[in-house]
Amino acid sequence: MRRLLLCAPRFYGVEYEINPWMKLSRRPDLACALRQWEALRQALTRLGATIELLEPQQGLPDLVFTANGALVRGEEAILSRFRHLERQGEEPLFRRWFAAKGFRLLTLPQDIAFEGEGDALFWGGDLIAAYGFRSHIRSHRLISEIWSIPVVSLALVDQRFYHLDTCFCPLDEHRALYYPPAFDAYSLAALRGLGKELIALDEADAVAFACNAVVLGKDVLMQPCSRRLEEKLRQRGFRLHLLPLGEYLKAGGSAKCLGLYLDNPVF
Ligand code: ARG
Numbered sequence: 001m002r003r004l005l006l007c008a009p010r011f012y013g014v015e016y017e018i019n020p021w022m023k024l025s026r027r028p029d030l031a032c033a034l035r036q037w038e039a040l041r042q043a044l045t046r047l048g049a050t051i052e053l054l055e056p057q058q059g060l061p062d063l064v065f066t067a068n069g070a071l072v073r074g075e076e077a078i079l080s081r082f083r084h085l086e087r088q089g090e091e092p093l094f095r096r097w098f099a100a101k102g103f104r105l106l107t108l109p110q111d112i113a114f115e116g117e118g119d120a121l122f123w124g125g126d127l128i129a130a131y132g133f134r135s136h137i138r139s140h141r142l143i144s145e146i147w148s149i150p151v152v153s154l155a156l157v158d159q160r161f162y163h164l165d166t167c168f169c170p171l172d173e174h175r176a177l178y179y180p181p182a183f184d185a186y187s188l189a190a191l192r193g194l195g196k197e198l199i200a201l202d203e204a205d206a207v208a209f210a211c212n213a214v215v216l217g218k219d220v221l222m223q224p225c226s227r228r229l230e231e232k233l234r235q236r237g238f239r240l241h242l243l244p245l246g247e248y249l250k251a252g253g254s255a256k257c258l259g260l261y262l263d264n265p266v267f
Contacts, residue, residue: 021252130164132156209254
């Protein structure tokens, strides 16, 4: 079963605006955020996932979104370089955590932004990676060289979907959810050219962050979505676990960004 890194939302908040969801005038309720995160943690544990915890730190309100801290493959972790100064203080904490756990640390050149699993998701043997808002396109080529793996680079064009994991979600080796208008035409052609099944979301599900789901085998954890999407997933044998995570939407995140997969296999 899967192993994930989470960080308790003790110091979570919206203290700056670096994506269109974040509004200083619409801050999350911390007590409610804690309850929502706790419910997610319990659901993951109940479904058999192993949870590792990163120590929260005051002054780093987005540290809860651990998906952005690194990208793990086997025993190696490529550490992130955040695009925004507001999140760069998280980098040494992820570095320390991965080093203490015995991962081999890999870094990209200083000037190349890369936001970890937020912008790069394994789909079978391919790494699907996005650029446009956060990660630099050059990070894709570097990762492809470091690990000798094929990387499919996609351009994000709608700033509401500024990270790949807000508009694309691999369900298994052959299937994924996606929100087509988040990508440019060339990227859509590249994605469709892989010849796998892509399940398109409508805008209502996309803005409810239905793509931002944690997948544990046949179990899918996400924000409540439409009946239509529930049905599509059920027909394909997936079990849905719908968790309200509205306090995190206020920062532009949901279930998936609250966790980082620590056990991505080496194909
Ligand atoms: N407020 C955070 C940011 O803008 C949210 C990150 C959400 N993470 C994600 N993987 N989509 O960086």
